[in-house]
Amino acid sequence: MASYPTRYSALALLRKGATRSDWPRAWRHHDLRSSYDVVIVGGGLHGLATAYYLARNHDITSVAVLEKAYIGGGGSGRNTAIVRSNYLTPEGSAFYDRSVRLYEGLTEDLNFNIMFEQRGHMTLAHSDASLRTMRWRAEVNKLGGIDSEVIDPAGVKELAPAIDVSDRPRYPILGALWHPPGGIVRHDAVVWGYARGADVAGAHIHQVTEVTGIDVADGRVTGVQTSRGAVAAPVVINCTAGWSTLIADMAGVKLPITTRPLQAAVTVPVQPFLVPVIVSGTLHVYVSQTARGELVFGASVDPFSSYSSRGSLGFTEGLAGHVLELMPGISKMRLLRQWAGLCDMTPDFGPIIGPTPVAGFYVDVGWGTYGFKAGPVAGEQVAAMVANGTVPRLIASFGLERFEQGRLTAEKGAAAVGH
Amino acid sequence: MLVIVCPHCGPRNSNEFTFLGERSTRPAVAATTPAEWRHYLYFKNNAAGEEDERWFHVSGCRRFLDVERDTLTNEIRSVRDVGEAAR
Numbered sequence: 001m002a003s004y005p006t007r008y009s010a011l012a013l014l015r016k017g018a019t020r021s022d023w024p025r026a027w028r029h030h031d032l033r034s035s036y037d038v039v040i041v042g043g044g045l046h047g048l049a050t051a052y053y054l055a056r057n058h059d060i061t062s063v064a065v066l067e068k069a070y071i072g073g074g075g076s077g078r079n080t081a082i083v084r085s086n087y088l089t090p091e092g093s094a095f096y097d098r099s100v101r102l103y104e105g106l107t108e109d110l111n112f113n114i115m116f117e118q119r120g121h122m123t124l125a126h127s128d129a130s131l132r133t134m135r136w137r138a139e140v141n142k143l144g145g146i147d148s149e150v151i152d153p154a155g156v157k158e159l160a161p162a163i164d165v166s167d168r169p170r171y172p173i174l175g176a177l178w179h180p181p182g183g184i185v186r187h188d189a190v191v192w193g194y195a196r197g198a199d200v201a202g203a204h205i206h207q208v209t210e211v212t213g214i215d216v217a218d219g220r221v222t223g224v225q226t227s228r229g230a231v232a233a234p235v236v237i238n239c240t241a242g243w244s245t246l247i248a249d250m251a252g253v254k255l256p257i258t259t260r261p262l263q264a265a266v267t268v269p270v271q272p273f274l275v276p277v278i279v280s281g282t283l284h285v286y287v288s289q290t291a292r293g294e295l296v297f298g299a300s301v302d303p304f305s306s307y308s309s310r311g312s313l314g315f316t317e318g319l320a321g322h323v324l325e326l327m328p329g330i331s332k333m334r335l336l337r338q339w340a341g342l343c344d345m346t347p348d349f350g351p352i353i354g355p356t357p358v359a360g361f362y363v364d365v366g367w368g369t370y371g372f373k374a375g376p377v378a379g380e381q382v383a384a385m386v387a388n389g390t391v392p393r394l395i396a397s398f399g400l401e402r403f404e405q406g407r408l409t410a411e412k413g414a415a416a417v418g419h
Numbered sequence: 420m421l422v423i424v425c426p427h428c429g430p431r432n433s434n435e436f437t438f439l440g441e442r443s444t445r446p447a448v449a450a451t452t453p454a455e456w457r458h459y460l461y462f463k464n465n466a467a468g469e470e471d472e473r474w475f476h477v478s479g480c481r482r483f484l485d486v487e488r489d490t491l492t493n494e495i496r497s498v499r500d501v502g503e504a505a506r
Contacts, residue, residue: 245465256461258440259490304421304438307467307491314420314434347461403461404454 008111026192027199032206035232036064038386039224040239041211041247043067044076045187045372046364047239048194049379050386051203052110057380058387061202064233066226068210072191075241078309078341079372080264080286080298082277084121084182086141086148088133091397092350092411093144095377098394100181102376112193114185115291120276121182122151122159124326126171127282134177141179151178159276162327169325171282182277184288184296187372194379214250214361221251221360235386237362242307242342244365253356256403257344257366260301261308263315265338267330269293283322294336297323301343301369309340343369350409353382354391354399362386363400421493426500427480435478442471442485467491473501 006012006024016023038054040047043065054060065071083103085096107114125131134150141148153165156176165173195205206228213225214236223232238247248255269292279286284300297319302312316338324331344366346352351374352366364382367374381395391399397409421433441463446455464470472486485503487496 243467245463246467254462255465256463258463258465259467304433304472305440305465305470305490306493308493310493312420314432404457406453406457 008113026196027205030204030206032209032226032228032231033064033204034230035223036204037062037233038064038235038237039231039233040065040237041224042074042238042240043071043195043205043207044074044239044241045072045191045194045375046241046367046378046382047237048191048198048205049375050237050239050364050382051198051205051379052194052201053380053383054387055198055201055203057383060383060387063198063203064231065198065203065205066209066211066224066231067205067207068227070207071195071205072188075341075343075367075371076191076375077188078264078339079187080288080296081184081187081372082121082182082286082288082298083116083185083373084179084277085146085373086121086123086137086177086179086182087411088137088140089410090140090144091409093141093146095394095398096373097144097146098380099374099377102380103185106190106193106376110193110197112189112196114189114193116183116185117291118181118183119288120159121179121279122156122276123177123179123279123281124156124163124173125175125177126173126280128174130281131175134175137177146179147181148177148179151176160274160278162274162329163278164326164328168328171325184277184290185372186291190375194375211247211250214247216251216358216361219357219359221358235360235362237364237382237386239364239382241344241365241367241371244344244363248356248363248365251356251358251361253358253361253363253400255352255363255365255400256347257352258305259307260305260343260345261310261340262299262301262343262369263311263319263338263340264296264298265311265316265319266290266297266336267295267333268336270295270333278326280322280326283325285319285322285326287323287326295330295333301345302340307342309342311338311340343367347403348408349411351378351398352400353378353395354385354401356400421495423474423484423486423495424498425476425479425482425484426498426503427482428476431476431479435476436484437475437477439473439475439483441466442473469496
């Protein structure tokens with residue numbers, strides 16, 4: 001692994017503070033070359049992680065990451081930063097377990113503090129059907145070596161005293177799925193850490209560089225057209241979200257994806273009072289308290305497809321009502337802001353990773369509402385797939401061909417609203 | 420929230436309606452292949468711009484509606500009953 005020009009450390013901080021010298025930029029500007037070995041479309045978490053692992057694990061450094069705006073400005077900066085691995089299917093939970101383990105070592109690996117706080121992740125059950133699915137998930141998880149267990153309302157109260165476990169709410173809490181390794185991350189830091197790591201290893205990050213076309217000849221990708229000129233490349237990877245079907249269309253590849261906004265909101269900061277991440281599928285809400293003290297709320301995707309990332313009053317009203325069902329004590333808190341991100345929804349709530357009918361054109365798309373938690377493992381596995389020319393076992397069930405073959409994954413129960 | 424002008428009920432909030440997705444053509448059910456059928460079920464155009472959609476006015480007249488909407492701006496161009504011929 002290449003060494004960094006400036007390793008961040010307590011000593012470096014002291015030296016910079018004492019001399020008051022500027023920190024160098026974390027990643028560099030480059031001229032756009034006319035050819036690269038690999039072009040990655042989309043400078044978000046997935047694209048940058050892929051560039052990083054291509055260089056670090058496979059010595060592939062002639063890599064361009066093309067970003068139409070600024071890095072981390074799409075889904076990577078709009079998600080609610082939750083990480084967990086208590087999925088329903090053995091394939092799903094094994095995949096996300098690898099991601100949690102990568103996240104656990106990422107601060108050291110990237111020499112960049114990503115502030116991963118494993119405070120535990122709690123999914124509330126408000127019905128017998130939810131409890132049944134949670135027991136199922138807990139047992140699948142335990143067989144895969146993942147810490148996951150069903151707890152009762154008293155256990156919920158002990159871990160999160162702010163939650164109302166009484167019979168007062170319309171949907172009283174009957175229990176919860178408790179997942180101690182889950183938690184929250186500073187999502188911008190992950191993007192910046194991967195960008196810095198990829199840059200040091202030799203990849204070029206090109207911001208404000210929009211891909212406007214993909215060149216295909218004889219069923220094989222040959223390069224891309226961009227707002228800054230043409231770039232030849234034998235491998236092009238679509239790592240976009242929201243716009244993934246438009247990029248794939250440029251190569252003549254159809255994807256089973258519809259774009260839906262997902263809205264989120266954050267309150268003003270308050271004293272720490274909520275340790276775990278709390279999720280309620282029944283109430284369509286999840287909430288965590290950031291290190292700064294703000295409560296971050298997310299919901300399910302909007303009820304119709306759209307490329308518009310405007311928030312709506314209907315969302316805020318619904319969110320407030322649901323949150324107060326869970327935590328009536330926060331009724332006086334003020335919302336600071338709300339926003340929306342674009343989610344690529346697939347029919348089976350599984351991602352689409354793998355080759356396409358166009359040789360050399362790969363996709364890492366369809367991340368719905370679960371792309372952030374999968375960033376490290378997706379980058380690692382996509383890099384391995386491109387470098388070795390074969391699809392790794394960990395992502396074998398996520399290929400595009402499954403939709404025409406009728407082999408859909410069954411993750412909806414644990415992925416929809418299940419952040 | 421969108422306001423959808425229902426041809427039967429007038430302007431109503433979009434939460435009265437169920438979004439059924441973009442309109443597509445169903446293959447002939449007796450002649451289709453499994454691959455073709457799955458393509459029809461799962462693959463969408465996902466247009467960024469003009470889209471022909473079907474909505475259901477579940478909390479109103481309970482009629483199915485054909486809606487033309489711009490997915491970039493959410494501007495609705497037209498709403499008509501599925502029984503009404505295209506203009």
